[in-house]
Amino acid sequence: MSGYRVVGGPGPTVADLEELAYTCRLLEGAAARLDTASWALMRASQACDPLSPAGIEARRVLVAACAGPRSPWRAADRLRDLAAALRQTIELYTEAESLAHRALRTGVVVVASELGERPLLAGTLAAAAAGAVTALAGGVVLGSVVRSAVFRRPDPFLPLIEHAGGRLVGWLPGALTAGDRVELEMLALGSFVRSSARGRQIPTLRPVSEGAGILFGLVPPAGPTALLLRANPPQLPAPRNVAAVLDNVARSYDREPTPLRPGTPEGVISVQELEHPDGTRAWVIEIPGTEDWGLNDVNTMDLTTNGRLLAGLADDMTDAVLDAMRVAGIGPDEPVLLAGHSQGGMVAMSVAAAVVGAYSVRAVVTAGAPDVPGRVPAGLQVRHYRHTEDVVPQLDGVPNQTSANVTVVTRDLAASGGPTTPTLVEAHEVRRYVETAAEADRELAGSPGVRAFDAAAQEVLGPEGTTARTRQFQVTRDPAVVAAQVPTIRPSS
Numbered sequence: 001m002s003g004y005r006v007v008g009g010p011g012p013t014v015a016d017l018e019e020l021a022y023t024c025r026l027l028e029g030a031a032a033r034l035d036t037a038s039w040a041l042m043r044a045s046q047a048c049d050p051l052s053p054a055g056i057e058a059r060r061v062l063v064a065a066c067a068g069p070r071s072p073w074r075a076a077d078r079l080r081d082l083a084a085a086l087r088q089t090i091e092l093y094t095e096a097e098s099l100a101h102r103a104l105r106t107g108v109v110v111v112a113s114e115l116g117e118r119p120l121l122a123g124t125l126a127a128a129a130a131g132a133v134t135a136l137a138g139g140v141v142l143g144s145v146v147r148s149a150v151f152r153r154p155d156p157f158l159p160l161i162e163h164a165g166g167r168l169v170g171w172l173p174g175a176l177t178a179g180d181r182v183e184l185e186m187l188a189l190g191s192f193v194r195s196s197a198r199g200r201q202i203p204t205l206r207p208v209s210e211g212a213g214i215l216f217g218l219v220p221p222a223g224p225t226a227l228l229l230r231a232n233p234p235q236l237p238a239p240r241n242v243a244a245v246l247d248n249v250a251r252s253y254d255r256e257p258t259p260l261r262p263g264t265p266e267g268v269i270s271v272q273e274l275e276h277p278d279g280t281r282a283w284v285i286e287i288p289g290t291e292d293w294g295l296n297d298v299n300t301m302d303l304t305t306n307g308r309l310l311a312g313l314a315d316d317m318t319d320a321v322l323d324a325m326r327v328a329g330i331g332p333d334e335p336v337l338l339a340g341h342s343q344g345g346m347v348a349m350s351v352a353a354a355v356v357g358a359y360s361v362r363a364v365v366t367a368g369a370p371d372v373p374g375r376v377p378a379g380l381q382v383r384h385y386r387h388t389e390d391v392v393p394q395l396d397g398v399p400n401q402t403s404a405n406v407t408v409v410t411r412d413l414a415a416s417g418g419p420t421t422p423t424l425v426e427a428h429e430v431r432r433y434v435e436t437a438a439e440a441d442r443e444l445a446g447s448p449g450v451r452a453f454d455a456a457a458q459e460v461l462g463p464e465g466t467t468a469r470t471r472q473f474q475v476t477r478d479p480a481v482v483a484a485q486v487p488t489i490r491p492s493s
Contacts, residue, residue, distance in 0.1 A: 008402025116195025289342025312373035345369025
């Protein structure tokens with residue numbers, strides 16, 4: 001299945017689905033089986049009757065098969081040599097790519113940091129660049145006007161200029177976001193903002209969290225929030241796999257009611273209580289992403305929460321999910337799976353780090369979410385789904401962070417049956433991630449890089465016959481609603 005890539009998890013650090021690393025394991029497994037066959041042939045030769053003509057002939061044939069030029073152990077050695085050469089090629093390629101990327105990132109950080117330390121120079125360069133662009137555009141327009149005046153008719157080059165301008169406008173967004181460019185742009189922005197702070201700042205390859213802390217430290221405190229338990233919420237289906245969990249995340253977004261389904265207000269968290277056939281309980285918490293692009297808005301799923309999560313600061317949504325877990329009655333030993341899309345994925349990771357020792361969070365799954373600052377708790381299994389064309393996961397300014405218990409499944413939409421040239425919205429939409437998770441569940445089942453997470457998730461989701469009860473909680477800063485309750489003052493206040 002081309003277009004998918006799994007990084008992290010147990011085993012090799014990279015398991016490509018094209019798939020060189022997986023091929024190495026197949027070759028080594030085949031070599032081990034050939035060694036077993038060689039041993040079996042040798043034992044068979046030793047069991048032959050050394051006195052009978054048939055036994056002598058059988059032993060001669062078996063010994064020849066064991067020691068000949070096409071013997072199993074010789075073939076096994078050749079397979080192991082091939083696997084070793086292939087592994088070396090993979091390692092060299094990965095190391096070269098890593099060194100080149102690190103060098104590029106270092107250069108971006110150094111330049112952006114120096115410009116941040118010298119705001120006058122940065123302003124001069126920005127003004128010069130803006131002036132050059134303005135002069136170029138003005139020259140083109142002036143030329144068209146002059147030609148029209150001289151020839152007393154519409155400029156014959158005007159249609160060409162309009163066409164070129166239209167193509168430039170269409171090309172520019174893709175050019176600015178292709179590949180890992182957003183990651184580098186955020187790296188530059190974070191370095192610049194961080195270095196503009198008082199005093200000399202030592203450059204770092206992880207400047208975005210500090211830069212976000214400086215910017216969102218200027219935002220006035222958000223008001224108090226209230227957590228409301230919805231009456232008669234829609235009962236979401238009991239998820240049988242990760243794709244179904246993300247589908248329930250999608251169902252938790254705000255939406256208008258229709259004759260076929262109830263509506264969902266904005267700012268809703270879904271908490272599913274799962275009852276396994278043996279009577280044990282488990283929990284799935286599904287958190288949507290950004291629903292409001294304002295600052296300190298009524299809906300806490302807003303830009304303020306995004307910025308504070310990127311900065312590693314306390315935020316309303318993390319605290320709201322903790323409140324929802326408490327109100328739902330989750331037991332300290334009952335397994336929990338947290339899931340979120342975009343901002344919701346960052347909230348899920350923040351909650352998992354906050355509840356260590358209080359709740360038994362076994363797994364976290366995110367879709368289209370950046371990494372949040374901080375360490376992943378020991379023993380927690382994490383899977384991130386990301387699209388190559390999605391710029392949102394790059395907003396942290398760092399490459400994918402993986403380990404033995406953190407796996408990143410990346411899909412190239414254009415190469416795997418998605419839109420040929422997906423827009424920024426298409427690449428990030430939650431329904432597209434549900435589709436990606438469903439295909440990955442089918443194609444990656446049993447692969448070494450995904451087994452540990454699958455086992456942890458299945459412990460929560462349970463076997464066939466598991467039932468679900470859905471509670472939904474609405475988080476709001478609406479002053480009228482907050483005034484009617486005992487206000488909860490969030491840390492972000």
